[in-house]
Amino acid sequence: MSDMLLEVDDLRVTFPTRTGLVQAVRGVSFSLGRERLGIVGESGSGKSQTGRAIMGLTPPQAEVSAKKLAFDGIDLLSVSPRQRRSLRGNRIAMILQDPKYSLDPVMTIGRQIVETLRTHEKVSKAEARERALAMLQAVQIRDPARVFDLYPHEVSGGMGQRAMIAMMLVTGPELMIADEPTSALDVTVQLDVLKILDKLVAERGMGLIFISHDLRLVSSFCDRVVVMYAGKVVEQIKASELRDAQHPYTRGLLNCMPRIGFERHPLPVLDRKPEWAA
Amino acid sequence: MTASIIVEGLEVVFDRFRALKGVSLEVREGESYGLVGESGSGKSTLLRAITGLAPVASGTVTVNGKTLGKTRDKAFYRDVQMVFQDPYGSLHPRQTVDRLLQEPLAVHGIADGERRIERALDEVGLGKGFRFRYAHQLSGGQRQRVAIARALILEPSLLLLDEPTSALDASVQAEVLNLLEEVRRRRKLTFLMVSHDLAIITHMCERLMVMQNGEAVETLSASQLIGHRVSEDYTRNLLRASEGFVRV
Numbered sequence: 474m475s476d477m478l479l480e481v482d483d484l485r486v487t488f489p490t491r492t493g494l495v496q497a498v499r500g501v502s503f504s505l506g507r508e509r510l511g512i513v514g515e516s517g518s519g520k521s522q523t524g525r526a527i528m529g530l531t532p533p534q535a536e537v538s539a540k541k542l543a544f545d546g547i548d549l550l551s552v553s554p555r556q557r558r559s560l561r562g563n564r565i566a567m568i569l570q571d572p573k574y575s576l577d578p579v580m581t582i583g584r585q586i587v588e589t590l591r592t593h594e595k596v597s598k599a600e601a602r603e604r605a606l607a608m609l610q611a612v613q614i615r616d617p618a619r620v621f622d623l624y625p626h627e628v629s630g631g632m633g634q635r636a637m638i639a640m641m642l643v644t645g646p647e648l649m650i651a652d653e654p655t656s657a658l659d660v661t662v663q664l665d666v667l668k669i670l671d672k673l674v675a676e677r678g679m680g681l682i683f684i685s686h687d688l689r690l691v692s693s694f695c696d697r698v699v700v701m702y703a704g705k706v707v708e709q710i711k712a713s714e715l716r717d718a719q720h721p722y723t724r725g726l727l728n729c730m731p732r733i734g735f736e737r738h739p740l741p742v743l744d745r746k747p748e749w750a751a
Numbered sequence: 752m753t754a755s756i757i758v759e760g761l762e763v764v765f766d767r768f769r770a771l772k773g774v775s776l777e778v779r780e781g782e783s784y785g786l787v788g789e790s791g792s793g794k795s796t797l798l799r800a801i802t803g804l805a806p807v808a809s810g811t812v813t814v815n816g817k818t819l820g821k822t823r824d825k826a827f828y829r830d831v832q833m834v835f836q837d838p839y840g841s842l843h844p845r846q847t848v849d850r851l852l853q854e855p856l857a858v859h860g861i862a863d864g865e866r867r868i869e870r871a872l873d874e875v876g877l878g879k880g881f882r883f884r885y886a887h888q889l890s891g892g893q894r895q896r897v898a899i900a901r902a903l904i905l906e907p908s909l910l911l912l913d914e915p916t917s918a919l920d921a922s923v924q925a926e927v928l929n930l931l932e933e934v935r936r937r938r939k940l941t942f943l944m945v946s947h948d949l950a951i952i953t954h955m956c957e958r959l960m961v962m963q964n965g966e967a968v969e970t971l972s973a974s975q976l977i978g979h980r981v982s983e984d985y986t987r988n989l990l991r992a993s994e995g996f997v998r999v
Contacts, residue, residue, distance in 0.1 A: 515920040515921070515922065516891075516920055516925075527820070556827075573943040630790075659789040659947065660789070660792055660947065660948075660949075660989065660992040660993055661789065661988055661989065661992045662789075663992065664992050664996060667996050668996075670999065671996075686920060686921065687921075688921075689995055690995055690996060693995045693997065693998075694996050694998075725922060726921060726922065729921055729922050729924070729925035730921050730924075730949075730950065731925075731928065731950045731951050731953070731954035731955075732950055732951050733949060733950050733976070733977055733990070733993065733994075734977045736954075737954075738932060738954075739929035739932060739933070740925040740928055740929055740954070741925065742922065742925045742926050743922035743925075743927065
């Protein structure tokens with residue numbers, strides 16, 4: 474690929490605990506162009522810590538190391554915290570799982586979007602407001618002027634998540650990391666939010682990392698899927714070829730969910746092999 | 752076939768908010784019945800109203816031929832057990848599994864605790880080794896197994912399941928669903944199960960009710976749903992949504 478947006482080579486995240494070091498991410502490598510990449514795994518597989526390490530949000534006590542962790546040619550491990558801050562929220566943005574917890578409860582939605590924008594760009598208050606309203610419109614909020622002045626608790630989960638997307642997109646990032654962006658939402662709302670995300674990512678030509686536990690959802694949304702297990706990548710596969718997945722873990726994950734119209738009693742369960750984690 | 756639960760015109764009101772607006776349903780003995788809907792549809796409130804955890808404003812609930820009054824007697828709480836969504840919140844953090852399982856036995860004055868605890872743990876696939884552990888030493892799936900064991904230990908006839916697997920990973924979910932099906936078959940239990948996931952409900956239940964805004968939208972059999980023979984647009988929407996994301 475001509476323009477590599479993100480290169481990750483042998484990424485490791487280690488947490489000190491009372492019982493010794495725990496490696497949450499153990500040598501993850503992948504690269505990303507302007508495409509949609511899914512990272513799938515179960516809880517504890519290290520998928521979120523991978524996203525956070527790229528974003529620079531790893532807790533201070535943990536140690537991040539990698540042979541290479543570069544965004545658009547910038548080595549993320551050696552840049553100053555100040556430079557890192559200017560990237561975060563500006564050129565790299567992140568959507569979190571639950572708008573109930575990730576939006577500031579004592580600030581109106583509009584002010585939060587304006588704050589993000591004015592942190593990274595020199596714009597007048599009036600212009601920032603205009604752009605925030607336009608962004609709320611872009612995430613298909615019907616009455617942006619009204620929602621602008623609402624507090625997060627006054628909107629529904631779907632609306633909150635749209636506001637979150639608006640906030641993250643207002644600076645025009647090149648890389649978006651979405652960590653379970655729809656897991657806290659109802660199924661029908663989920664699809665609306667995904668449609669909006671899909672449209673905006675395609676229009677703006679962003680790179681997207683979509684982190685989720687739902688393999689089927691990710692494969693319908695992304696171009697490529699990275700499957701993680703116990704801190705490692707067990708398989709990288711094109712979403713369209715997921716049906717021919719080789720690794721038993723990937724196949725097991727695909728297989729174990731009940732599906733409408735497929736009667737299977739009992740459901741197939743994963744037979745975890747110790748060598749998967751080796 | 753006799754009815755296990757008959758709910759007629761059930762209304763639940765919190766202050767001025769009507770969470771349930773006159774819902775009726777009938778669950779036959781030995782049947783597995785599902786409630787589906789989005790958050791706020793009143794599906795969990797319906798379960799809670801049956802057990803007496805939500806304020807019933809009007810309507811009646813009849814369980815195994817007995818119409819329930821304002822307070823429920825001990826026999827009811829022995830016959831009807833509930834498994835909650837969050838296995839992290841529903842087990843006492845400072846009690847061992849053994850103590851957790853003793854509690855319902857002590858409440859109901861049942862003597863052969865030793866045998867029952869061993870049997871219940873065995874039945875949910877946790878060996879004796881788990882008996883003296885604390886909840887924090889268990890994984891999410893193991894905790895949900897303990898919660899199921901606690902429900903089974905009183906040998907109920909009816910289990911109320913409130914999203915029993917939505918906090919679990921997909922592979923663990925499959926194990927817990929299999930376990931639930933197995934205990935239902937073995938003990939000839941009646942299930943009333945709540946989930947937001949249509950696929951889980953069609954997998955587990957023979958009949959189901961779709962709910963929205965505290966009202967019943969429609970009642971279907973699982974095969975009607977699988978064959979897309981539904982009459983309401985709302986149900987059709989839910990079905991479409993559960994098929995996943997489709998790029999236009």
